[in-house]
Amino acid sequence: MKIGILGAGQLGRMLALAGYPLDFDFVFLDPAAEACAAPLGDHLHADYTDEAVLAQFCDACELATYEFENVPAKVAEFVAARVPMYPPPKALGAGQDRLGEKRMFDALKIPVPRYMPVAAREALDLAVRNIGLPCVLKTRRMGYDGKGQAVLRTEADLDAAWEKLAGQPLICEAFVPFERELSCLAVRGRDGTMVFYPVVENVHHDGILRVSTPRQDDPLQAEAETHTRRVAEHLDYVGVLAFEFFVADGKLYGNEIAPRVHNSGHWTIEGAEISQFENHLRAIAGLPLGSTALRGPSLMFNFIGDAPPTTALAAIPGVHVHLYGKAPKPQRKVGHATITAASEAELLERRALLEALIPPSSS
Template identity: 75%
Template sequence: MKIGILGAGQLGRMLALAGYPLDLDFVFLDPAPEACAAPLGEHLYAAYEDENALAEFCRQIDIATYEFENVPAKTAEFVAHRVPLLPAPLALSVGQDRLSEKQLFDQLGIPVPRYMPVATREALDLAVRHIGLPAVLKTRRLGYDGKGQALLRAAADVDAAWQKLGASSGSAKLILEAFVPFERELSCLAVRGRRGELAFYPVVENVHRDGILRVATPRANDPLQSEAEDYARRVVEHLDYTGVLAFEFFVADGHLLANEIAPRVHNSGHWTIEGAECSQFENHLRAITGLPLGSTALRGPSVMVNFIGHPPADADLAAIPGVHIHHYGKTPKPQRKVGHATVTAADEAELKQRLQRLQALVDASAQ
């Protein structure tokens, strides 16, 4: 079977690496000339709006999927009319827009921080009066890794936030959200098969800095596991979803507040390659091709650390027992995810020691 992937970044790369043992082949469509997944399949170098390239993409494949949620809606519809596209375009349209996400969560009874849409400077003032400060002003679309947002701590920050995110056109598609003084950030990775079967990985505790995920740690027997699964189940069943979906939450007062969904495999699930019985990448492919889902059980204690900007030297990484290195084939660049390492261990004490050694290397390489 030949799988088409819209996008050819590191997620597409890891999907292909998981798929070749299943006798799957891959075609990528991506506008980047040096897309890092390109060596792992055929790369159609074209814009997502190029209908000739999209038609060729569809001719070569049996099933299509995507590795990031900002594929244009028209592209998704074009592909979906020619080959099965999983997850379906509805999930993309919701995942692309923070307002649509929040409205869906409201509809499904999933708690969210207070929010209001913002299109004009006057609407921003109204939203600030209604929600209060501190708050976070965000673009509804395209923001990721801390981009497209501004923290408003006091009234003096409002104008600067508008100048940064909304003033260029006089009107904008923004959303103001109440700032959540969270205790933890968790994500829940759900996988749903073509016949509606469901599986969940252990929730993952995430640490961000400058809006970028730095460390992701799966938590076996977390007290919020069942609550996270309940909310994720509501979303995937409502969307008639097929594949892996990541649901990110804030933990406040001991309960979950929904932040956002990612209708794809996710950075907080990279630990599953070595840390789970079946990785999120293999399970996504199993789901969209109709194979039985693999076990989401932990193999043992593990943690993932992202390489941001520049990775440590391989010799230093390999000297730490239990460290598994993943490079993405990307040119080092500040604030860019260029790889990650997963650390595994026999017990939590050993994991902590190995993580400390790894973190020291990662911090030194970023300086």
């Protein structure tokens, strides 16, 4: 089977690496000339909206998916009209507008921080009066890894935030003094069968995910699964769905969904019985879903900007290196490592050895 993937970044790369043992081949459509997944399949180098190339993409594959949620929803609809497309285009659209996303959570009875749309400077003042300070002004579309948002701590911050973000649809959200950030990764098959990975505790710095640790038997696992299942069923979802939550006062608050395989699930490559990447492919291809059980203590550590020397990483027991073939660049995810161990104590020791290789400016 040849699978088409809209986007050819590191997620597409890892999907292809998981798919070749299943005898899948891949064709990618990506506007980047040097997209890091390109060597793992046929690469159509064109803008996502180029309908002639989109038609060529559809002719080249038997079913399609995407690894980048900012692919225009109309592009996914164009593809879905010609070949089976999973997750469905409506899931892509649901994750592209933060206001629509929050309203969907409200409709599904999933708790969220207070929020208001902001379309003018006066509306920002009104939102701040209603929501209170601190709060966060965000672009409704695009924006990832901390981009497209500004934290408002005092009224003196409003003008600068407006100057930075005005000119596009915005949303203002209450700032959540969270105790933890969790993500729930679910896989839903074509027949509606769902499986869940253990919830993952995430640590961010400068808006970029740094470390993800699966938490076996977390007390919020069942609640996270309930919320994620509601979204997946509402969207008639197929594939891997990630739902990110804030934990405050021991309760979950919905932050955002990612309708694709997700950075916080990279630990599953070595840490779970079947990785999120293989399970996504199983789901969209109509194969039985694989076990999501944790093999043992593990975590994922992102390399931001640059990666330590491979020789030094390989010298640490239990460290599995994944480099994406990307040139070093500030704030860019260039790779990650999964750390596995026989015990939690051993996992922390190995993490400390890895962290010692990271320059302070990159930590």
